Amino acid sequence: MMNPSPDISELISRCALRDRNAFRDLYGRTSAKLFGVVLRILKDRAEAEEALQEVYVKIWQRADRYVQGGYSPISWLVAVARNHALDILRARKPVNDDIDEALDIADGGPDPEQAAMDKGERGRIDTCLATLDDDKADCVRGAYLDGFSYEELAARHGVPLNTMRTWLRRSLIKLRECLSE
Amino acid sequence: MSDGREHSGGPEDDKVLVAEYALGLLDGSERVLMAHRVATEPALTVEMRIWRDRLATLDREFAETPAPHEALGRIEHRLWGEAIDQRPAARLKNWWNSVTTLRGLAVAGYALAFVAIGYIFVQPPRVDPNTLATQLVAALQATEGSGVEFVAFYDQGSGAVRITSLSGEALAENDYELWYIHGDAPAVSMGVLPVNQRLEIPLDEAAKSGIEAGTTLAVTLERKGGSPTGVAEGPIVAVGKITPI
Numbered sequence: 001m002m003n004p005s006p007d008i009s010e011l012i013s014r015c016a017l018r019d020r021n022a023f024r025d026l027y028g029r030t031s032a033k034l035f036g037v038v039l040r041i042l043k044d045r046a047e048a049e050e051a052l053q054e055v056y057v058k059i060w061q062r063a064d065r066y067v068q069g070g071y072s073p074i075s076w077l078v079a080v081a082r083n084h085a086l087d088i089l090r091a092r093k094p095v096n097d098d099i100d101e102a103l104d105i106a107d108g109g110p111d112p113e114q115a116a117m118d119k120g121e122r123g124r125i126d127t128c129l130a131t132l133d134d135d136k137a138d139c140v141r142g143a144y145l146d147g148f149s150y151e152e153l154a155a156r157h158g159v160p161l162n163t164m165r166t167w168l169r170r171s172l173i174k175l176r177e178c179l180s181e
Numbered sequence: 182m183s184d185g186r187e188h189s190g191g192p193e194d195d196k197v198l199v200a201e202y203a204l205g206l207l208d209g210s211e212r213v214l215m216a217h218r219v220a221t222e223p224a225l226t227v228e229m230r231i232w233r234d235r236l237a238t239l240d241r242e243f244a245e246t247p248a249p250h251e252a253l254g255r256i257e258h259r260l261w262g263e264a265i266d267q268r269p270a271a272r273l274k275n276w277w278n279s280v281t282t283l284r285g286l287a288v289a290g291y292a293l294a295f296v297a298i299g300y301i302f303v304q305p306p307r308v309d310p311n312t313l314a315t316q317l318v319a320a321l322q323a324t325e326g327s328g329v330e331f332v333a334f335y336d337q338g339s340g341a342v343r344i345t346s347l348s349g350e351a352l353a354e355n356d357y358e359l360w361y362i363h364g365d366a367p368a369v370s371m372g373v374l375p376v377n378q379r380l381e382i383p384l385d386e387a388a389k390s391g392i393e394a395g396t397t398l399a400v401t402l403e404r405k406g407g408s409p410t411g412v413a414e415g416p417i418v419a420v421g422k423i424t425p426i
């Protein structure tokens with residue numbers, strides 16, 4: 001069976017075998033997405049450029065963990081990038097490897113299953129976010145996509161910090177219930 | 182939770198904490214602590230997976246933005262610099278670089294393997310007290326698709342790796358080939374693996390220095406007789422890190 005254009009998953013596993021061409025190929029196909037992730041969260045181009053380099057160093061070094069982890073490939077890459085950007089944002093420097101420990105949690109599901117689930121779940125988060133008040137749904141999206149902290153969200157919505165915590169935690173409980181329906 | 186500040190503990194609060202962690206709302210020690218708990222407490226691992234998988238559908242909203250031109254060169258410099266050329270394995274680099282032309286031979290349909298490490302208990306060896314020979318083990322456990330599992334055992338005193346297939350069937354058209362990957366050096370072949378029998382692989386000096394705790398072992402599916410180029414051509418069916426026992 002010919003496979004002239006290896007998929008992202010295969011490229012990552014090639015990185016685990018220390019295949020540099022696969023790494024370059026992977027970079028070519030995913031760097032725009034990951035740069036988009038770190039730039040949106042860090043909101044500073046120079047900082048995002050530095051973060052992007054660190055992210056790909058991590059990807060090369062941890063490729064074998066992806067092979068074990070059962071993530072869908074692009075989700076794993078985005079998670080590495082997002083996590084790294086959040087580390088920088090929260091601590092102004094990467095905290096330590098403990099944070100990335102959580103990236104390695106295996107789900108026991110192979111890629112095809114993951115892909116099927118992604119397909120099935122697509123729209124679910126949107127459906128569930130739509131059950132929240134608009135401003136609360138905005139907070140959830142702002143936290144995930146922009147890396148906003150409770151403090152930033154409180155300031156943006158003009159409410160006290162504790163009010164924001166209460167809002168968002170209640171929203172998360174509601175969201176969680178909807179997601180498992 | 183009425184004061185909006187404290188988590189009072191318990192499963193429900195844990196669920197909220199996982200959600201906050203998944204969204205990136207925790208910081209400082211809370212974030213580090215949850216990262217650890219999510220990785221080590223099964224109930225929280227399950228909860229984290231749910232959030233992780235559902236939230237990942239928002240990833241599409243990260244707009245693609247071309248990365249700066251010089252970034253790849255800088256990454257390569259960080260990763261490999263010039264030092265790599267001084268490694269013994271550097272001579273394999275050219276073989277390795279030819280992999281792109283050969284990758285087309287990859288056999289599809291074999292899912293990547295998941296690996297369980299460190300749960301293998303082996304009878305303690307009789308060790309000469311004058312030597313500090315270390316015993317190392319790697320479990321290579323495949324799931325979907327290949328159904329092939331191996332366990333590898335290395336006694337540095339003997340200078341040979343013993344590997345046994347635990348399950349899996351021999352294939353008419355293909356062979357399994359074992360590789361070790363040490364640091365950033367390209368994978369080095371350790372030969373074709375028979376299925377359903379034990380194999381002892383004597384190591385040369387380069388392999389002895391390259392195989393240690395932390396080295397990765399991988400099994401790929403290759404054409405009959407193994408890859409003719411010294412470079413893996415087929416998909417990985419099992420992979421695992423070597424750990425001391």
